[in-house]
Ligand SMILES: [Ca+2]
């Protein structure tokens with residue numbers, strides 16, 4: 001891609017690392033449970049937050065989400081109180097002398113694991129269009145075992161939102177598997193890694209039954225050893241009966257996977273097909 005890509009990728013590496021370090025510092029008192037939350041955006045509020053509570057520290061809000069479980073809470077929005085009552089609560093919670101001016105002037109929600117605020121639990125990641133600026137609001141997402149930190153939620157307008165990911169079905173253009181991979185990368189996306197029956201159900205409903213679409217699953221490196229576009233081994237499988245069969249045609253075997261009529265089939269990677277890109281918010 002263009003020279004800006006190098007610049008972007010360096011920033012892309014550093015920013016998540018810094019955010020992660022900051023987050024780990026912030027959530028250190030929470031121990032193991034809290035390490036499973038990643039902050040994705042500052043200064044944003046959402047109307048999508050379900051259960052709302054008031055007067056909770058960000059760490060308590062995290063515990064509420066964690067205890068609710070992933071089916072009830074995928075993330076949470078937390079916004080600190082910033083009026084005078086906040087300082088009263090802050091002072092009493094610290095059981096110390098009243099905060100002096102310097103303490104107030106150096107206050108930042110980023111370091112206020114002791115501060116109280118409003119807490120909203122989210123079942124789904126909200127579409128970015130529903131987010132509105134709200135000073136001090138922070139959005140946290142629950143993370144799976146592979147922690148990926150996002151500086152912010154970046155979704156091209158052409159993408160549609162599902163609960164935990166955004167996707168675009170490219171059905172006006174047909175590309176080889178590798179070209180499709182590159183197109184997804186240009187969107188800062190990847191060929192979709194279908195990891196759950198729910199994701200599969202959405203894709204089956206949104207694609208044409210008479211067409212085939214590349215998805216992010218291949219055994220190009222090692223025959224029969226399929227890996228997903230995020231490098232993980234698939235746990236959820238949806239092969240058509242008799243597939244994958246690595247059928248050899250014109251001396252080429254089948255190492256790339258397509259979604260066809262609701263199930264998966266391996267095909268020659270140089271076939272020109274429609275494809276589906278995905279921007280995951282949570283690694284399932
Ligand atoms: Ca193969």
Ligand SMILES: [Ca+2]
Nearest residue numbers: 245246265266
């Ligand atoms: Ca096949």
